[in-house]
Structures are given as structure tokens and as C-alpha cells.
Amino acid sequence: MLPEELEQWSDRYAQRLVRLAYTYSRDWGSAEDRVQDAFLKAYQVRHQYRAERGELFSWLAKIVINECRMMVRRSWRERVMDILPERSSESTEDLYLAHLSKQQIYQTVLELPEFVRTPIVLHYYEDLSVEEIAQIIGKPSGTIKSRLWRGRARLRQMLEEEHAHGPSHQTIEKLL
Numbered sequence: 518m519l520p521e522e523l524e525q526w527s528d529r530y531a532q533r534l535v536r537l538a539y540t541y542s543r544d545w546g547s548a549e550d551r552v553q554d555a556f557l558k559a560y561q562v563r564h565q566y567r568a569e570r571g572e573l574f575s576w577l578a579k580i581v582i583n584e585c586r587m588m589v590r591r592s593w594r595e596r597v598m599d600i601l602p603e604r605s606s607e608s609t610e611d612l613y614l615a616h617l618s619k620q621q622i623y624q625t626v627l628e629l630p631e632f633v634r635t636p637i638v639l640h641y642y643e644d645l646s647v648e649e650i651a652q653i654i655g656k657p658s659g660t661i662k663s664r665l666w667r668g669r670a671r672l673r674q675m676l677e678e679e680h681a682h683g684p685s686h687q688t689i690e691k692l693l
Contacts, residue, residue, distance in 0.1 A: 543627060555580040626672060636668060
């Protein structure tokens, strides 16, 4: 039986943290494993968490990122690159095209180098502020802003190369 505090963390943050871990492992099972490992580590060192320093999610996200980085360093297996399409209850053509564009952009985001991919995922998919990302990654806010700018520029370039008539800059910003 899990301690109540650990169970609360899992209920509140597991889905967001698994999505974050997925950007490293590209395998849902592995992402879930990394988050479970991170929860156990965080619980073991919970005395190190300082509520006055920031949000619990930021602290847990930093631990998940470290777990994922360790997994990547240790891993000799090939990463899974396919993204399973999400099921949609609505089937209009516009929703399908929007979903397809979002899926293409997300897959391209996963191809970005880690140093720009992580800030983009945390900012656009987890709705974290530049300051929160800076705290998680342990870099100054200016560095995070620069990485977001570089990541968006690289993402735009990759999408334009991939699709001669790919999504426009405004579409990319809306879909992120």
C-alpha cells in the first residue's frame, strides 16, 4: 500500500509527468517507469523539498527529467519514434486536419535536440512559465527564452523542409 502523500502526488501529477518523460523515451511504458522511479526517489528525499522555493510539480519534473536523462545514457536500445494517434470522438474534416497538423508538429518537436525540446514541451504542452522552466532545468530565464526562440525557429525550419506547403508560422504558434 502506498503512503498517502505519494498517492496524492501520483493522482495529481502523474499524467503530466508521463507526457514529459515520453518526450525523452518515446515509449509510453518506459515513460511510466521513469515517472514511477522519480516518484519513489522524490518520496525518499521528500525532506529536501522546500515549499517556499517553488511548486511541487516543478520539483517532481526536475527529478523526472534527471531520471530520463539517466535512462538515455544507460540505454542501448533503439528508441521508438512512432506516435500513436489519439482517438477523436468527433470526425469532421476540419478537426481531423487540425489533429493531423498538431500530430505532425508534436512529432517534429520530438525530433528537436533535447536542450530546446524540453523547454518547448514544458512551455507549450505543460503551460509552464519561463521562470518555472528555468527552475526545473536549472538555467537562467534568459537562457530559457533563447532556447524557446531557437526551438521555435528550428521547428519552423524542420516543418518547412518536411512539407513544402506545411503549416504557416501563425498556424504553428496556434497549434503548439
